[in-house]
Amino acid sequence: MKTIIEPFKIKSVEPIYFTNKEERAEILQNAGFNPFLIDAEKIIIDLLTDSGTSAMSAKQWAGIMDGDESYAGSKSFFRFEKTVRELTKKKFIIPTHQGRAAEKILFSVLGGKGKYFPNNTHFDTTRANVEFSGAEAVDFLNEIGKHPEIIADFKGNMDVEALEKFIKEKGSENIPLAMITVTNNSGGGQPVSMQNIKETKAVCNKYGIPLFLDACRFAENAYFIKTREKGYENKSVKEIAQEMFSFADGVTMSAKKDALVNIGGFLALNNENLAMNCRNLLIVTEGFPTYGGLAGRDLEAIAQGLDEILDENYLKYRIRSIEYLGNKLTEQGIPILEPPGGHAIYLDAKRFAPHIPQNQYPGQSIVCELYLEGGVRSVEIGSVMFGKYDENGNLISPAMELVRLAFPRRVYTQSHVDYLAEVIAEVYQNRNNLKGYEITYEAPILRHFTARFKPIER
Numbered sequence: 001m002k003t004i005i006e007p008f009k010i011k012s013v014e015p016i017y018f019t020n021k022e023e024r025a026e027i028l029q030n031a032g033f034n035p036f037l038i039d040a041e042k043i044i045i046d047l048l049t050d051s052g053t054s055a056m057s058a059k060q061w062a063g064i065m066d067g068d069e070s071y072a073g074s075k076s077f078f079r080f081e082k083t084v085r086e087l088t089k090k091k092f093i094i095p096t097h098q099g100r101a102a103e104k105i106l107f108s109v110l111g112g113k114g115k116y117f118p119n120n121t122h123f124d125t126t127r128a129n130v131e132f133s134g135a136e137a138v139d140f141l142n143e144i145g146k147h148p149e150i151i152a153d154f155k156g157n158m159d160v161e162a163l164e165k166f167i168k169e170k171g172s173e174n175i176p177l178a179m180i181t182v183t184n185n186s187g188g189g190q191p192v193s194m195q196n197i198k199e200t201k202a203v204c205n206k207y208g209i210p211l212f213l214d215a216c217r218f219a220e221n222a223y224f225i226k227t228r229e230k231g232y233e234n235k236s237v238k239e240i241a242q243e244m245f246s247f248a249d250g251v252t253m254s255a256k257k258d259a260l261v262n263i264g265g266f267l268a269l270n271n272e273n274l275a276m277n278c279r280n281l282l283i284v285t286e287g288f289p290t291y292g293g294l295a296g297r298d299l300e301a302i303a304q305g306l307d308e309i310l311d312e313n314y315l316k317y318r319i320r321s322i323e324y325l326g327n328k329l330t331e332q333g334i335p336i337l338e339p340p341g342g343h344a345i346y347l348d349a350k351r352f353a354p355h356i357p358q359n360q361y362p363g364q365s366i367v368c369e370l371y372l373e374g375g376v377r378s379v380e381i382g383s384v385m386f387g388k389y390d391e392n393g394n395l396i397s398p399a400m401e402l403v404r405l406a407f408p409r410r411v412y413t414q415s416h417v418d419y420l421a422e423v424i425a426e427v428y429q430n431r432n433n434l435k436g437y438e439i440t441y442e443a444p445i446l447r448h449f450t451a452r453f454k455p456i457e458r
């Protein structure tokens with residue numbers, strides 16, 4: 001088989017500024033050992049997130065010029081609405097400025113004290129918006145999804161049995177909706193099978209609970225279904241995506257991922273009453289329902305991006321480039337969450353740095369070293385991001401300690417990936433020198449964005 005190549009040519013480029021190791025040591029210290037606080041110009045390869053970091057196509061940029069900036073009823077809105085409706089088959093399409101704005105509106109309307117929201121795994125902003133409403137966010141990831149070393153096709157699947165047990169226990173009247181996140185970002189970018197979406201929907205139907213999709217990475221999920229699930233090999237990714245949406249009563253979306261834009265999101269709903277309540281709140285917090293916190297040009301770019309994301313040559317390259325890095329790492333015995341996910345490689349920090357206890361943040365230690373060694377920015381998804389304290393102030397750690405290397409879409413080439421593999425290998429070879437960290441400042445909510453750290457000297 002021939003090499004799978006980038007299915008695009010580069011028309012417009014941005015320079016990368018290089019730093020040396022000495023400079024980076026100082027930069028890291030000034031940033032409190034938190035790469036969120038490093039200036040982007042001081043990064044060589046930026047894998048902090050795949051969100052809002054995509055390269056737009058020439059056609060998307062043309063759409064930017066063509067955007068209709070009318071306050072109400074702009075033609076760009078109608079193009080956006082038609083595209084989202086065609087894909088999701090939902091009646092009410094509500095634009096928002098990004099995914100969490102859709103979440104904020106949805107959970108403000110449906111949440112509140114005494115309510116529960118089950119999910120395969122909540123993303124951190126989703127959880128924060130549920131909890132901010134006073135409700136409880138509960139995860140039901142299937143067992144194999146919790147084991148980074150197990151190779152399986154659909155590690156993002158919902159534990160449907162546990163979900164049903166929970167519904168019986170809490171009462172369906174206290175569960176305004178259940179959600180499936182595709183792909184499961186916090187659990188390694190792992191896909192959810194169509195079978196699992198169907199089974200979850202069946203349980204939800206039995207108890208009269210609507211099912212929602214957090215669809216940020218719906219196209220990557222659909223591509224995994226095409227290549228891994230029996231019966232889907234001859235369907236188009238678009239047909240598969242439409243089938244996924246057919247089991248959902250509503251959708252929240254961050255267009256910053258699988259709509260290939262730098263900003264945007266939406267809510268897609270079937271329930272008229274819910275849509276009316278959401279629109280009313282939208283007007284207070286986001287804007288008029290035909291722009292919802294976005295410019296007309298952004299709506300054009302989303303509509304175009306939603307077409308381009310379903311191009312199977314693009315998806316083949318996308319999934320392959322993540323797998324390419326994954327294979328380079330596993331060949332050298334570097335522990336990653338397996339198999340490689342759709343948008344990111346996740347280093348398994350517990351196996352990478354077993355000498356650092358969870359309360360000394362092994363993932364953060366690797367994140368710092370990747371920056372120091374090669375100017376690579378990644379993010380800890382473990383005790384820093386999800387850690388909580390018990391009543392005695394002891395850290396309660398999540399099950400996994402991961403370091404995410406998330407790939408912006410259509411931005412980096414194969415030689416960037418080769419460089420990355422070299423940097424990670426270098427850090428791995430010197431892993432015994434990795435130090436634990438302690439937190440010197442933290443905010444009460446979503447602390448990972450602004451926390452400051454210091455290394456624990458041995």
Ligand code: F0G
Pocket residue numbers: 048049050051098099100101123125126181185214216254255256264265
């Ligand atoms: N849901 C999932 C699964 C996400 O990954 C994100 C964002 C959101 C919701 C919120 O969307 O950022 O547009 O408000 N994830 C980004 C990330 C931030 O880095 O994984 P948003």
